[in-house]
Amino acid sequence: MTSVQVFLALIAGLFLAPLAVGVLTGVDRRVTARLQSRIGPPILQPFYDIAKLLGKEPMLANHWLAFCSLLYLAGAVTSVVLFFLQADLLLIFFVQAVGSVFLVIGAMTVPSPYSQIGAHRELLQIIAYEPLLILVIVGIFLTTGSFKIEAVYAMEQPLLFKLPLLFLVLGIALTIKLRKSPFDISASHHAHQEIVRGVYTEYSGPYLAIVEIAHWFEIVLILGLLSLFWSTSVVGLVLLLGITYFVEILVDNTTSRMTWRWMLGTAWITGITFSLINLLWLYYG
């Protein structure tokens, strides 16, 4: 990459992509509202929410929450920057895990039952989607011969044709990562569940704003991973992302939250079976 490209990648990764995701979550809330016969908030509502949180008086039940919220952001931002610099996919994935781990540690520092249970459920979500993401990355490696993103962009044909089942597996991971039903175990969009907001419960005010922004970066990363499946044309890429995200919203609104046992079983059994079949195709095909 030339220095201009690096500069553009940094701008895109640090500013444009998270802003786009902010708008996307606004659209998400609007579409969800329509599906539920409501009007829904303005498209820019997620930005108003963040701005309001940033203006709140900081209050904390434990100082380490502040520390952990920032490291969650740092991990998420670093992984997105690495993605836009077309680094090693497996490495990006491991850097992303830094953020997830600190989100959990922060939630665990407060002895509130809600955040404690949320933290443990978040850990269960992590062990549900982590192997799936690694296997998707392995599938990309078996197709391109490299773990680097630049090898994907060198492909002539969209990855989707070679990795259709792994794309579905990535869909499972995406649903978990987006905290959407039936996988919104550790924290849903709404505070009305038995664990309040779970892993987010004790983050408040500006620190919650940081956590929300970090989550946007995480969504950027997952959508980025999805975009690799149709890297050959912009139209294909936009269509693929649009359809996938719309399906996510539909699934979110037509299913109810399940237990973590169901989540772990479904994610592992379905995800690993699909991955295995797809990887075998690649290996012997």
Next chain:
Amino acid sequence: MPDTLLFILVVVPFIAALGLYALRNDSLRMVLVLATAVLLTGSSLALFSHETVAFSSTLLGINPQPLIVLLDFVVLFIILAVGLSAKHRLIIYLAGAQIVLLAVFKLVSPAEATGQAMFLVDPLAKLMVFVVSVVGSVIVIHALPYMKNHEEHLHLTTSRQPQFFAVMVLFLGAMNGLVLTNDLGNFYFFFEVTTLCSFLLIRHDLTDEAKANSLRALWINSLGGLALLIGLLWISLDLGTVNIQQILAMTPEAAFLLLPIGLLCFAGLTKAAQLPFQSWLLGAMVAPTPTSALLHSATMVKAGVYLFLRFSPAYSGTFFSTTVALVGAFTFLAAAALAISQSNGKKILAYSTVSNLGLIIACAGVGTPAAIAAGMFLIMFHAVTKALLFLCVGTIEQRIASRDIEDMRGLYAVMPVTALIAVLGALTMILPPFGMLLGKWMAIEASAHNIVLVIILALGSAVTVLYWARWAGLFMTYPFKGRIYAESQPAMTRLPLFGLILGALLLSFYAPAIYNSLIYPAISILPLAMPEAVPGTSWGILVMERGSFPVIPLFLVAALGLFAAIYFYKVAGKVKPTGPYLSGAQSPDNENEYIGPLRQSILPATSNYYLEKIFGESTINRWVNTTAMVLILLMLGGGL
């Protein structure tokens, strides 16, 4: 000069052990232990300044061979005597069989073959000597105040510290001998000495439980010893040599030798406490914590994985090596799953050791240059971090009188320094840019072409994150209680902890340099069957054919993030504290409690998810042990 260094590394600990046993004076013991530690550390570092590969056939001009033969029989007869006095049939049979076979071996083995090139100093040996001598010394130093406390607690009339420290130091010498020797016969001798040392250390407290567990360790490791001896006899009869380098050079032509190599590997599995042999290492927890630290990090189990790495050229590219990778990977996943269901801190550490060693064995099985490099990285980083974590748990246990992690909830409020070191240690096990993760990254990328293997590694890697993140979070769980003060500790307790955490961080930072100066020379001279390119480094970035890991750049980013986070923590210190969220029912008197039925204040209590029904020992032990057994049979069969 290597002659003198070898003498210090291998023989001096034996002499120091005699001294420690004979001189029953506290301050003399301290001086002797510190002097040995300094000598070992210095010599192991001095070894790095020598050329890549060096041979030595004598120690200070003396041929120790006759002495080793004598001591070998002495060790076996001691084990036999232990078996007889405990009326443990299995130990008696295993020791008896070894005595007979050893006599046969000494009678039929080619006499001239044993004399040449008795010791070999190559990069792998240097790495192992560093782990044994430096990490081992730190543990022995930490044991000085620890054992004093330990004995005060037990109200002993006569101190058993002379025995304890003698065996600890002897153990280090035996391990150094084991990794430096180039003679498979001598390797067997040192292997048996470590078995005996671990037996003595585990039974040290002489409780019924300790005695029972030490006997279990003895028979399982004797089983490995017997397998090793049979493999050794077979190889020496077929090839006419016990020179390890010659064996490695000959094995590609002598493919039928995979079965005796398989027996050696079987011995490695028992020593490294791989499934289904994990029970002895878990039983070893009854021993004082320095013992556990030593067994899990610098010695014993590392001998098992060293054997796999040392002999990897002998089986690389065969079906046998594929099954070795499977056996290791399965243990990596199964032991990590078992660790989830544990609340006993030492047990979590023990299962995590078994799991990580499985990963190293899987690397040896994959056998590409990158995989072997990953295995070497993992050995080094695991030794440092696991020693640290065991010493932390030992220190904590002496303060709070429990090793259950539920009792360590909120440890930061009680022992902030130790808690922070332990949390940082746990994080270096799972997160980038630290060395363990670097090793795991290399291992996964190196094995990505093997679908079954990589699925198992992916699952194991995720499961590992769960129990470490949970551990780190739990130490930090505490309600606001105003100012927290650093605990006071003896210097010989605190300095080893600081030294090890600093070591874990610095070694991670210098991973590219370590790769260039130590690991690259090691893997580039290996006669592997794999035609793959050897990874390199540039600008602190580790570059493989398949991907890259920017170690130094990530460290800079991590430092930046850490400074920002610390700044946030400092600023947050000024904000208004609140209690935890309790659905608006918070008690006005105590913000950590809520008003329950009958207007009573209730302190909410939570505990970790241990997922007993899924990952509990009683649920999955039978299945994982059976599967491991089947895989080992498959591995040995692969040698046919």
